[in-house]
Amino acid sequence: MKSALTVLLTLPLILAAIGIVNQDAAAEDETSNLAKVDYPTDYRYWTHLKSMILLENHPIADTFGGLHHIYANDAALTAMTDGEPYPDGAVFVFDLMEVVTDDEETATTEGPRIRKDVMQKNEKLWSETGGWGYETFKGPDNKRIITDPVASCHGCHASQENNDFVFSTFRE
Ligand code: HEC
Structure with a gap:
């Protein structure tokens, strides 16, 4: 004892x-x-929807400044083009890169990646946020950084409620 x-x-x-x-x-x-959003392993083989540059004087440049490309997987693309609600398994990636302009200021291109923002649909897992899971994979290690998806992400995406919380649309 x-x-x-x-x-x-x-x-x-x-x-x-x-x-x-x-x-x-x-x-x-x-x-x-909160269920974890899957890392989107092969998103570079998905459909590229659009690109945009947010310049330094944009109100959310601190977080999202740079050149972003948006990708949709097949489930997301099909729903988008058919005008249907997004099914479980639909995924979008917002791929943010640095903006690099050459010394002569004749061309602008993408630099190293800053972060990847992901939306993954699953009505049950993420019912609190419109059925969407949100995550940011930051830097070269793809570190997960989102602890409050409403404050960081969904609060702003809520403005797109009529479009199932998605901003992007499809063009040929
Ligand atoms: C201040 C508003 C705002 C916040 C906060 C925000 N987004 Fe977005 N998000 C947008 C806008 C606007 C677009 C469309 C950009 C474009 O048209 O190129 C977008 C696009 C996206 C897309 C592509 C699908 C779509 O809706 O077009 C993903 C994925 C995404 N955001 C993820 C996130 C994640 C993850 C977070 C949280 C870390 C987040 N967003 C926070 C405004 C926001």
Whole structure:
């Protein structure tokens, strides 16, 4: 049997360990409520919908400044062209690159990637945000950075409710 002294000496360690475990569980809980958006492995083979450059003086340039390309997977493209609601499995990628202009200022092209923003449809998993899961994969390590998809993403996409929360449209 452990002596009282041993218990007293190890108690703080035990409490600290429980605290750490609980903190981990809490941190886990914050994000585990939210299903994770899948990393869009092969999106560069999907359909390119459009591109746009947000210049430095754009109101959201701090987050989205640069040259972005938007891609749709087959499920998203079919629904878009048929004018149907997006089915589970529809995915869009907003691929943001730096803007590079040559020294002579004669041409502008894309530089290194800044971030990829993804919307993935699943009515059950993301019912709180119109059936869309939102994630940002940032930098070369594709680090997931979204903890509050309403504040970071859905609040603004909500303006497109009549278009199932999607801004982009299809052109031939
Ligand atoms: C301030 C408004 C705003 C916020 C915040 C915002 N978006 Fe968007 N998003 C847009 C607009 C506008 C477009 C269309 C851009 C274009 O036409 O090139 C867009 C396009 C997209 C697309 C392509 C599909 C579509 O709707 O056209 C994806 C994917 C996307 N956003 C993901 C995200 C994610 C993930 C977040 C959160 C990190 C986010 N967005 C936050 C305004 C916003």
